[in-house]
Amino acid sequence: MFSLELERLKDEVRASGAGKVLIQLPFGLRPYAIEIAKAVKGAGGLPIVQADPCYGACDVAAWAASTLGAELIAHYGHSKMLELPSGPAVIYLEARMDIDVREALEKALSLLEPYSTIGLATTVQHIHAIGFASSVLKEAGHDVRIGRAGGLVAYDGQILGCDFTTLRAIRDQVDAILVIGSKFHAIGASIATGKPTVMANPYECIAEDVSREAARVLARRYASIQEARGARSFGVIVGLKPGQMKLQQAIRALELLREAEKEAILLAANEVRPEYLADFTCLDALVNTACPRLSLEDDGSFGRPLLTFLELKVALGLMEWEELCRAGWFAAPGS
Ligand code: SF4
Structure with missing residues (x-):
């Protein structure tokens, strides 16, 4: 395959x-x-x-x-x-996948019926199928936009879990997004663009509108930020993976916390996992400068808020929630 x-x-x-x-x-x-x-x-x-x-x-x-x-x-x-x-x-x-995307695409068409212009994206595993997917959408009467490669991605229309540059470039031109791939990537696309987003999942031959699930993720993020407002002590995590290390951002987070008269320490981690952090019982909240999806996917298993850098700014009153929603959660790793 x-x-x-x-x-x-x-x-x-x-x-x-x-x-x-x-x-x-x-x-x-x-x-x-x-x-x-x-x-x-x-x-x-x-x-x-x-x-x-x-x-x-x-x-x-x-x-x-x-x-x-x-x-x-x-x-x-x-x-x-x-x-x-x-x-x-x-x-x-890249390990491209030789898998038929037609059935999942055809199921997605009925969910996309209300929308005229569709932004199309996929992961590197299916990037060779993007031309075919575009023709299926056009045959069904849609206009299609595919964003140019940029940010951290190599191909037009490609997305990563943390980089939706290709979709953000075209979001003002489209009514909805279609992602060929997993729910993980489709939810990210919905959060990055704020557009109705449909997943066409070729592994299971299913299609689903993930917009509501993305809204639930954002509601959890809002609740985490609110909880962190009451925290007195913070651990600021610096990721050690080469593309996740944002030491300057972590140091800036430390400064902001100290200016707000909070206790804060830096934590270096290769793997950011709840069980490795559980014994830091002296910390009320965590700031994650490594992979942003760790925060977005957090279901409470860290036992305390796990904020991104921009979420920390909202918690400290330095940024509005609406501004965060516009900026998105996906600044490039390493930046
Ligand atoms: S930072 Fe996270 S989402 Fe981005 S490529 Fe690495 S693991 Fe994937």
């Missing part, structure tokens, strides 16, 4: 002359670990598969590769997002 690009992988391993090759796989690609490792071995490299999670191209394992002495990282499942200043070479293997 996935294009593993094993021939390209072998060519790159041979060309690099790498002895050790660190392979990064998202969870969905782990069943192919043996196949991929064999390709690396066949090209003369020693394959080492990283077992830690890898959720995005923000998480290129430069530190792990250096520790292992790997000269090459084979990063699967994402398009290139970052220029790493130093360290091992990285090849990105």
Whole structure:
């Protein structure tokens, strides 16, 4: 189902002359670990598969590769997002999916009937299907807009969980959004654009309007901000993944908190997980400068508010909620 690009992988391993090759796989690609490792071995490299999670191209394992002495990282499942200043070479293997999107698209058409102009987007796994999806929409009588590549994405119409540049560029020209992919990406698109958003999910051949669910996410964010207004002590989290590290933003958050006469400390974390933070019982609230989706997806499992930087500004009275809704939750990682 996935294009593993094993021939390209072998060519790159041979060309690099790498002895050790660190392979990064998202969870969905782990069943192919043996196949991929064999390709690396066949090209003369020693394959080492990283077992830690890898959720995005923000998480290129430069530190792990250096520790292992790997000269090459084979990063699967994402398009290139970052220029790493130093360290091992990285090849990105996008793992495009060979899956029929027609049935999910046809189900989405009935949900899109009330809308004339549709903004279309998808993840890198289906980006090759965007032309086909556009023609299906046009045949059904819609106008279609696809935003140009920009921000952290490599292709026109592509979105990431934290980058909706392609949709924000066209949001004023469209009546609704169609996302080919998962609910995670569709909800992000709805929050980023404020437009009615339909998901066409080709894995399960279903379509769904996610706008109400996105509104529920925003209601939870509003409640978290309100709760944080009463907090006296804060932990400001700095993400250690290369594409998530926003140390300057974290230091700025610390300054704002101290100006507001709150107690605050910086916390560095590779994985921002409730169980790792639970014992910081001295902290009433957390500020998350790493992946913004951790805050948006938070269902209360951190046991206290987990605010983004802009949400903190709202909690401190330095920004209006409406302004936050306009600015969105998706400033580029690393910014
Ligand atoms: S920062 Fe979060 S949403 Fe963005 S690519 Fe990384 S894991 Fe995905």
